[in-house]
Amino acid sequence: MSDFVGKASEKLKKLSDEQVERLIATIQEENDIFDSILESLSSGIIVVDRNWKIIKSNKSVKRLVPLFSHYREKNDAIWNLIDNDEISSFLKKTASDNVFNVNEEFSIVSENSVTFIDVSVLPLVKNSEIAGSIILISDITAKRQQEILLHRMDSLQSLTNLAASVAHEIKNPLGAISIHIQLLQKAVKKCRAGDGNLPDEKFMEKYLEVVNEEIDNLNRIVMDFLFAVRPVKSQLILSNPDEVIGKTVEFFRPEMEENKITLNVDLCKETRLLIDEKLLREVVVNLVQNAKAAVLSRIDEDGARIVVKSLLKNDRYILTVADNGCGMDHETCDHVFEPYYTTKSNGTGLGLTTVYKIIKEFRGEISVTSELYRGTVFTVSLPVPQKSTMLLEGGK
Numbered sequence: 001m002s003d004f005v006g007k008a009s010e011k012l013k014k015l016s017d018e019q020v021e022r023l024i025a026t027i028q029e030e031n032d033i034f035d036s037i038l039e040s041l042s043s044g045i046i047v048v049d050r051n052w053k054i055i056k057s058n059k060s061v062k063r064l065v066p067l068f069s070h071y072r073e074k075n076d077a078i079w080n081l082i083d084n085d086e087i088s089s090f091l092k093k094t095a096s097d098n099v100f101n102v103n104e105e106f107s108i109v110s111e112n113s114v115t116f117i118d119v120s121v122l123p124l125v126k127n128s129e130i131a132g133s134i135i136l137i138s139d140i141t142a143k144r145q146q147e148i149l150l151h152r153m154d155s156l157q158s159l160t161n162l163a164a165s166v167a168h169e170i171k172n173p174l175g176a177i178s179i180h181i182q183l184l185q186k187a188v189k190k191c192r193a194g195d196g197n198l199p200d201e202k203f204m205e206k207y208l209e210v211v212n213e214e215i216d217n218l219n220r221i222v223m224d225f226l227f228a229v230r231p232v233k234s235q236l237i238l239s240n241p242d243e244v245i246g247k248t249v250e251f252f253r254p255e256m257e258e259n260k261i262t263l264n265v266d267l268c269k270e271t272r273l274l275i276d277e278k279l280l281r282e283v284v285v286n287l288v289q290n291a292k293a294a295v296l297s298r299i300d301e302d303g304a305r306i307v308v309k310s311l312l313k314n315d316r317y318i319l320t321v322a323d324n325g326c327g328m329d330h331e332t333c334d335h336v337f338e339p340y341y342t343t344k345s346n347g348t349g350l351g352l353t354t355v356y357k358i359i360k361e362f363r364g365e366i367s368v369t370s371e372l373y374r375g376t377v378f379t380v381s382l383p384v385p386q387k388s389t390m391l392l393e394g395g396k
Helices: 003-010 017-040 059-064 085-097 141-193 201-229 241-258 277-297 330-335 351-361
Strands: 044-049 054-057 102-109 114-126 129-139 237-239 261-266 273-275 304-313 316-323 365-371 375-383
Touching (some): 237 241, 241 273, 241 277, 277 375, 330 365
Antiparallel strands (some): 316 375
């Protein structure tokens, strides 16, 4: 409020009608400016009193946050007006804990898109006392999408090595095809120079079968290459990873019991991450299947055992899949995530490559430690959305 309004308010009874009109007009003008500023902000702002009932909000709130159709200002606590259980629970817990300067990220899924928002709760300070709270809602979708794009661009750096591997793979089938076509050409040429009859049918089929087999091999190599380089199509939303992991692992339990494999699961169930549930399920399936193959190839004296565990450490979510199977040497560990690298006779060498790509899409890291005849541990590390704990003046 301007100095004029402040001084005039102190002497209200002594003001003339003209001065009162001027005072009211000035107050109205300043309110209009304040409202214009509030409505011009792209971020949503909700001001609530000590009881968390709305005092003021701008139009961006309704654009960013799903509200119940009966939404009205001042008629109820803010968490009862928001049609999103996670956001409502966050605000209700913040009020219950009586804390300020905290924030959390949320994903809002609509029919055709996903919007990422950051919800911050700040203290509303009046006369050096806390009179309520300011809820700031920011659209961070562009930021998240840019991070995802940068990670996808990083993955392109590996294409040179991958292309070299594919070129090497293609050489052998092409060489076999070339040799057998040359043999056919020579046989046909020789026959034409003699009695003019074509070679025996079985003679022809022998070479043509080899050519067809090698063409099939080429087709497989090309399809695998396209699979390896194709970007992961993901829809990242904030979800509880342990719910997905728990259900996926339990799916394997009957199979594990049938093969006399002990399956231990210890999940923290305490956080939400930016993930695609379908892709995370694919990661778990690959890792558990690898662990199963490893323990079946070597039964430990204490019996076959697979342990799936998760925990929170230093703002990271850590998932480990451990087994006491045959293990791997250092060279195998160094190449295990590379396309086409496999130690299985019927493996494609793309399972762990897929796992690696998915984890990178989640902005995470994956590593492996192993010892021959002792077992293997795959460790996945994913970032946990940050929560600000800095306190401003007036905060608790």
